[in-house]
Amino acid sequence: MGDYKNIFNLRNCTAVITGGAGMLGSEFAGGVASYGANIALVDIDKDKCQNSAQELASEFNIKAKGYCCDITQEDQVNKLAEDLLNDFSSVDILINNAAVQPPGFFASLCDYPLSTWQKVLDVNMTAVFLMVKYISPHMKKRKQGNIINVSSIYGVVAPDQRIYRGAEYRGNQINTPLAYSATKGAIVQMTRYLAAYFAADGIRVNCITPGGVYSGQNKTFLENYSARVPLGRMAHRHEITGAVIFLASPASSYMTGQNIIVDGGWTIW
Ligand SMILES: NC(=O)c1ccc[n+]([C@@H]2O[C@H](COP(=O)([O-])OP(=O)(O)OC[C@H]3O[C@@H](n4cnc5c(N)ncnc54)[C@H](O)[C@@H]3O)[C@@H](O)[C@H]2O)c1
Numbered sequence: 001m002g003d004y005k006n007i008f009n010l011r012n013c014t015a016v017i018t019g020g021a022g023m024l025g026s027e028f029a030g031g032v033a034s035y036g037a038n039i040a041l042v043d044i045d046k047d048k049c050q051n052s053a054q055e056l057a058s059e060f061n062i063k064a065k066g067y068c069c070d071i072t073q074e075d076q077v078n079k080l081a082e083d084l085l086n087d088f089s090s091v092d093i094l095i096n097n098a099a100v101q102p103p104g105f106f107a108s109l110c111d112y113p114l115s116t117w118q119k120v121l122d123v124n125m126t127a128v129f130l131m132v133k134y135i136s137p138h139m140k141k142r143k144q145g146n147i148i149n150v151s152s153i154y155g156v157v158a159p160d161q162r163i164y165r166g167a168e169y170r171g172n173q174i175n176t177p178l179a180y181s182a183t184k185g186a187i188v189q190m191t192r193y194l195a196a197y198f199a200a201d202g203i204r205v206n207c208i209t210p211g212g213v214y215s216g217q218n219k220t221f222l223e224n225y226s227a228r229v230p231l232g233r234m235a236h237r238h239e240i241t242g243a244v245i246f247l248a249s250p251a252s253s254y255m256t257g258q259n260i261i262v263d264g265g266w267t268i269w
Contacts, residue, residue, distance in 0.1 A: 013090075017029050017041055024213065024240060029064075042067045046066070074130055081134035100124065125187065144203070149205070156259070169217050170216050196257060206258050208261075
């Protein structure tokens, strides 16, 4: 019989979360910290990730530290991996969560600045490669590791352009640009590739695919979006976290290369 009472236990594990100061990253950190994981928050926003780490440490009685790092810069990621291993005895879980919306992000396709396109690719996709490049050797050495990538429904299906008529987020017109869909689609395929590549090294690699999360979208967008969702609404941020805890924990020990879609049913019709 399995030890089901401890199936989510993350004590003595360290989880590294990129974009750890952001909306979902901080939620994911709280989720895995609730099950005892020590936390390394990695973000370009120094104050926010260091303050959040302090709060996590005192709330959950764990070790937590914030690391200011631009994960698109190879030398910084290399140094980050060294610092992580000096500060924590191991890195057990890597959650590749960071994403960016640089200036020009919502421009229409034929006006899309190449520099914006490149920046989105750098953070959303290339940085995942860099994090894996520098963290996986340590996991390989220990013959255990767990990598969780974060995609989006727009990496799985095409955005329905109709929902953006009159849509605003924090006062700005929004849409889902090709750069976002392209990188999020790549993340799903990188998950499969990396899962197969590292399987013999005891490293699992899975992906979660969230649907849209409430975060200040205007009423028009909420109505347009909700009409497309079988469950009839956007997600609350805590509703995405259960899948992350599951993938981070021994509960999913026989899963690798999979993508868990948490979207209220958006992608089923
Ligand atoms: N919010 C949603 O509705 C939604 C839906 C589907 C998928 N997602 C995915 O979830 C993840 C988190 O999204 P979010 O809404 O919490 O975003 P967010 O903008 O709140 O957080 C992203 C974090 O990444 C950090 N970051 C950006 N560039 C960086 C860099 N170069 N180096 C280090 N850190 C950097 C930012 O500072 C920020 O704290 C993303 O991968 C996103 O694509 C979000």
